[in-house]
Amino acid sequence: MKKTFLYTGLAILLSVGASAQKNSDAIKFSETITKDRGFSHLSVLASDEYEGRETGKKGAWMAAEYIKKQFKSFGLKGPVKDGKDKYFQNVGLITNDVAGASLAVNGKARKLNADFMIPSNSVANAPIAINVNEVIFAGYGLTKDGYDDFAGINAEGKVIMIFSAGDPTIKAGEPELTGRAAMMARQKMMTTLMKAKPKAILLVDMNFDKMPEYAKIAAASGRIMLKKDAPATAAPARPTLTTLTISPATANEILKTSNTTVEALAQKIKESGKPASITANTALMVAAQKKETTHRGENVLGFLEGSDPILKNEVLVVTSHYDHIGLVADPNATDKVNNGADDDGSGTTGVLMLAEAFAKAAKAGKGPKRSVLFMTVVGEEKGLLGSEWYAEHPIFSIENTITNLNIDMIGRGDDDRPGDNNFVYIIGSNMLSDDLDRIGKKANEDYVNIVLDEKYNNRTDPNQFYYRSDHYNFAKFGIPVIFYFNGVHKDYHQPGDEVSKIDFPMLAKRAQLVYFTAWELANGANRPVVNKNEDGTPKTN
Template identity: 60%
Template sequence: MNKYFLTLGLLAGLGFGCVAQNKNAIKFGQTITKDNAYKHLSVLASDEYEGRETGKKGAWMAAEYIRNHFRKIGLKGPVNGDYFQKIDMIKSSIGQGILTINGQPAEYLKDFYFNPTSLSAEGFTFNANSILFAGYGIKTDNYNEFAGQNVAGKVVLIFASGTPGDKANVGGANATLPKKLAYLGEQNAAAVIVIDPRVDKFGASQWGYLKAGREILLTDEVVAARKAKKTPVVVVGTSVGNTLLAGAKTNIEDVKKKISDSGQPASQEITIPVSASAVVKETPLRAENVLGFLPGSDPKLKDEVLVITGHYDHIGIDSTLKGDMINNGADDDGSGTTGVLMIAEAFAKAKKAGNGPKRSILFMTVVGEEKGLLGSEWYSEHPIFPLANTIANLNIDMIGRGDEKHKDDNNFVYIIGSDMLSSDLDRIGKKANADYVNIKLDETYNNRTDPNRFYYRSDHYNFAKHGIPVIFYFNGVHPEYHQPGDEISKIDFPMLAKRARLVYFTAWELANGAKRPVVDKNDDGTPKTK
């Protein structure tokens, strides 16, 4: 047989195959509609689900709703036959907090609080007859507020932020507070007291957040870190700060002026009795990612997995509010979760009709995003399918609204991360949009240095940090972001469905493409060398 005619025949076959595939993509995507979106979101964002806060009843209800949907449409439970990936998570809070100065008690969660990350599971107690005041806590070659001071075993008092003034030669190296605290920990300080004027302006929401405690993901790294010694950090307002400095017959304003005028540190030992203690209360939390798996149809490609994610948790009930206290999270991220459910159903129908994707697809709604991307972090540390076999992650977080920039035309979606690691993924995603959907793709936030840091603020990042190409689909923030007003009445359901269809068509191309997207860039965006 002549090679020329064989090549023509192969090209013709490939052409007809692509036409059929495109028709199938369109056919099975027809279930991604505004009506189906409303069907799911009206449940997930209802008051009955109480804002879906991680570790609470509303989140458990949402997880069960999603699992039931995955089971109903025929997806497999990939976690030993189950749909729930259970997460080791605890809630850590302070059952009792005490700070006394010169025998007089300060009021916990009014005058001071404890930095949660500085607390071990056992809590702490310290007593001291004096403290070491070290100004701004700066240590450089030319300006060292710890010079001649022995930090070990001392309670150290520093300002949270600021600089010594123009006369001080700090060499342009005013370290951030975390770095200062790390240094003091390395020097075996007994404790650190930080004067932070922002404490004076804390409202009910800030104090409520501190009172509620924090969720901790018990990864291997965290478990090991919890066994290490920690230096307690007490954060105080200006009133307590002035009380402490009164032991040296000065105050915040005067000592800052002295440092600024002289350009020299004013570090000194202050004789004043100080004691503090914290009793830590820890309770296990029920939390789970919900996974639905669609096996690929091609024996050569089915071990490769595309992961589609959205977080189903939100921030729950805010009892400090009057009136409506439920943060329903219709847009954040009920809309993204709804998108995942509809996309999963479209692919499941294609599979049942004999047109399933060549590669496997994992549909995963994660928990704990609002607590620090915890659910996706857990999956990235405990993957059900090898990360090496994960070809890409398409993450949907808020696709039901719009923002002020697009108030006159909501036919848009922000895409973030698309070209960060893979030129292939960027090309495939943009071509899918041009071929099927025609939404304006706004790349305003598509960089690592944007001050909003959106690239680091949703679940795709826990894939990207492992070198897996990602696209994050997002409609921007709005006045109801993290407020009770984020309700289904504000959702643009036609655009929610249209954005979900963009993710679906992109997924279709990725799951059926001849090759997985090549990772041709490093984490810093520089080209990979062969």
């Protein structure tokens, strides 16, 4: 439950004014946030040895161990109580993978990945067991512009075979749909087909034999996700249409009793401009099931308790995600590692440098009044999983969490701002709290003085950056946030995101901005006032 905090006008003024004068202690302990210190961390985290730090893989586990070692060396405490390692919050990660997949045509078994494949997202939680004696070929599965592959066909409860791509209604000279437009068109077609309630769909991929083996295997592996507790009243399960992708040779085996081939049918449709749907009297058996697999993944937490006996119960959370996208799938690639130096090795490096600076201040008797949780999360690239897990299983109560400062990419520039990296995008700073917005900007003015670009600081940004990093899992619970971001570049999610391309002086400068903002928040007279709802409307008391 959200708690509303009330403040007097005087208290708000005191909070805003807290950063009106430079703090010599804050400046003194910021001196460890340097380009050289940044390089020492990032050259490890983004090395080839860490294999791109993919969630659930060895590289991410290595990164988690490295971060934990640093937190311990700084003197931060592990706050997790219900686990073997107090620095690790275990995240409930699972995949639902296809297992026991088989296909037989006229009693002859076909070979998985050589003749057919079953994507994980086309298998329901219940096992598949299909045994039919006919398959309906329905061309391209289209109903549009006077063309109807399903004319006279009742698809309900039947196995339907269609081409996986193509549109015979496109006239000569007209461009065919490609990329996202083609994908959206096929999704629309599949949605329409699902309403017809077929038993299964066989997608004939004319390029099946050219598809790399690793891509076929990956398709059968489920998307990594969080294992959720079942709600008291479960929502109706989303319908799943069993879909197999098959080779042309397999399709021709199905059509053998009809004395035709998919190549001949495609040519017939092309020449006539009319459907060529037929029913093949073929025995078809399909079986598959899903197998839940658990995966190791952990958020890494380092905790610094506040020095004030009352304010220490309030917690500032500083985050980054340490995971990236792992190894390049193509075994023939020249560079096989997506190093993720900027995304988000740079942010993780920033969190480590902040943690060290605050810890040194505490050892010198100048620690923050409020408690600070430094947390690097896993699974951001898989859908903000680690931060979602923390927000739903918080170590420190949501009501006592005053702000989240999230660092996701602070090591390079933006292709839209060539030639000058003396900036950082701030996102979300005024979404929930005008007070937080003023504190963050005043900290920049007093200590760092870099350009704060608010180009993406809105909910209607087409890139949707406000919703695309870990801060959002705090914001949706009413916790004010600032997201620090350097924008995208040509190496975004590419092997070229290397340590050699990092602007370390700017990484350190941006990290210093987060540090000074954190210092003001952790030591201010009052926590930032939340004066807006998540939709931006004013909050009423």
